Amino acid sequence: MSNANITAPRDTVAPRNFGTILKELDWRRYVIYIGFVVVFLFFAVLLRDQGFLSPNNLLNIFRQTATITVIAVGMTYVIACAEIDLSVGSVAGLSSVCTAMALSQWGLVPGILAGLAVGLVVGSINGALVSLLGIPSFLVTLGMLGIAVGVAQWITASAPQPILNDTFNTLFGSGNFGPVPGLVVWSAIFVAIGAVVLNRTRFGRQVLATGGNRNAAEFTGINTKRIKFQVLLISGMVASVAGMLYAGRLQSGRFQWGSGDELSAIAAVILGGTSLFGGFGSIIGTLFGALLIGLINNGLILAGLDSSQQQVVRGAIIILAVALARKK
């Protein structure tokens, strides 16, 4: 940062008239919304005969992005705190498996608790290793990615675990609340809570401060180790809920559920304008980042691209968007 930009002879900051506000307005932060609208319009025109704009298809986009959205809300905290969590996808898988197994053994409540326990345990281990031992979160959670998926595969002998409990399935993903799909309600709740906590609570502010300048946060009396622990714990817990949403929607637990979601979630967070270097986070941006990814997936399927082509186009679009949103 340059520290040589004052020439005014007295201590004044330039008045915030409309012109300067416009100039200062960091459009990169809003690139996600522009990108979202552009891509939406593009598909709306291109795919109007394939039913892109039908209410059913639009609801489908929401439904398909719900788990990514939920995971990405937790990921926003982690990235805003200048850490990363690569284990979320496999935590979701492990959680779906544990929920399914506990559900068939002991019933609804133990099932849900088992799922949450996965997030609690994995998140705590991640958090403790990062904050107490100072191991980079990239390495800790990369290791955990393998461990969680391995455990899920091991305890199920790679077999899917069917879930026959209708209450669970209705509650977690298969059901509707009135006309609104349950999955949409779930993501709305996570986004709302996530946004308020990040912007309007001391905890959220301390996460941003820790990510923005850890030393400064430390010298202000913020326990940055605890904050780092907490964001990784939150991320694990949120991922375990996402795992239950997979389980409810697909009415089974399976170790593959959620695999690769960490990359989609990270992409959603970065597309949404959260700084990869920490210190700045936007949950609403994350929501739109996730929706944009969902939109692209959906559009490419409707356009008839096969899955290998989809992957290529998706990757290119993400790189392009991140390049546009990058810092100067």
Add this chain to the structure above:
Amino acid sequence: MNTADNVVEMRSISKSFNGVPVLKDVSFDVRKGEVHALAGGNGAGKSTLMKILQGVYQADAGEILIGGKPTAINSIQDAKAAGIGMVFQEFSLVPSLTVAQNIFLAAEPLGTGGLIDDRASVRRAKEVFSEMEVDVDPRAGVARLGTAYWQLTEIAKALAQNAQVLIMDEPTASLARHESEALFELIDRLKQRGISIIYISHRMDEVYRLADRITILRDGRHLLTAPLTDVTPEQIVEGIVGKKIEGQLSYRARDHVAQDGAPLLEVRGLTAGQRVRDVSFALRPGEILGLAGLMGSGRTELARALFGIDKVDSGEILLRGKKVSMGSPQQAINAGVALIPEDRRAQGLVLEHSVQDNLLLPLLGQIQRGPLLDGAKGKELSSSLIKRFAVKVAHPHRPVRLLSGGNQQKVVIAKWLGTDPDILILDEPTAGVDIGTKSEILDMIRELASAGKGVIVISSEYPELLAVSDRVLVVKDGSIIRDIPRSEIADEEYLQLAVQGV
């Protein structure tokens, strides 16, 4: 005198790091509403003593009394609760948050439902700023503010927490002159309100301008505490350095400059970005060129363009009459240009690496044997640099991060002089170095010039600029507005008026 008058009293403080004693039986006290200067050479232990008061470190022995009562300060929170605030130079603000958010960080006013009430913090921040009689927009993002505002924000942050004692560690190191003056006036006002200030600085004029009393540390020991009316500047300098130094800041004419000789470096119509506009000048072998100007006038940017960091938009750079392109620092280094940057922590050093590794970074070519690095040679080279520049470090393998501020600056300078450049650009070379070292650095600059090298010195300290420069270029809004031979500059005031464009 009555100890109850002391807001802070530190008694017989000792502290060692890894068995190396840094403070030995140091006592220090501060009265209500006084400015107490804390002076001493680089590595004397000033910052360490203050960090103990601030709860960052714990003393090995000794006690701290606050308002006459023994108080344990084991954490930053304890210090805050005891009414001690610190204006850190480097790291106490979060750039991604706003001014108001920083001021109330971890103490945010809460509104309905326990949620942060940012509007209340903006309002209260405004109150604090108006009490300080300065005008800062609490909603501005800190990342976009200049250093002076960082500092005002830090002071406001401390005051918002009801600090009774403010510690300022080299607060003017990166301020322009008028900004420093504004800070001094603020300090006067705070003093009137009964707030005590501990002021660490290497600049004598500031100490005399502000302080009521001075305490000098030398090598971790308490040397003296006295009212400023009782000590002369010479006594203070001698106390800090441990020996008499004379005429360190007076100009000595050197007759090495061949005024008609071919220039070493010639710049024609150089324009780079917003801050360097149509700059032309020449630098001759053996010449020391001073760049004067306000902070933000574009001096640093000019240096960056010459060193290939910033892209040159138009104009040309000639070295010994040959046109060169400075596309990257690598090209500049190969062409024999070195830049000692302004922000040493961010640009000059890899803080986590050892002193030796930092010193050798630009010299790797010299210590190569085949494809491998010659460890013994590297060790020898770095030790000789450490010795030559009197860097105070227990061992070359210690991380630079642990050095005192002034010693870090010495490492940066040593590192670049090791490359033996033909043209040396120094941006605020003596920021944060003690008086003894400062005169050593100035001597070094003179020596280099006498050996036929071209030197460009950027400095906001006029006495220093006048002490070394053969010619002074005055920079304003990115352009050179005056080119004055040293012999035509009568005194500091003349230069100051020139800088202000009068």
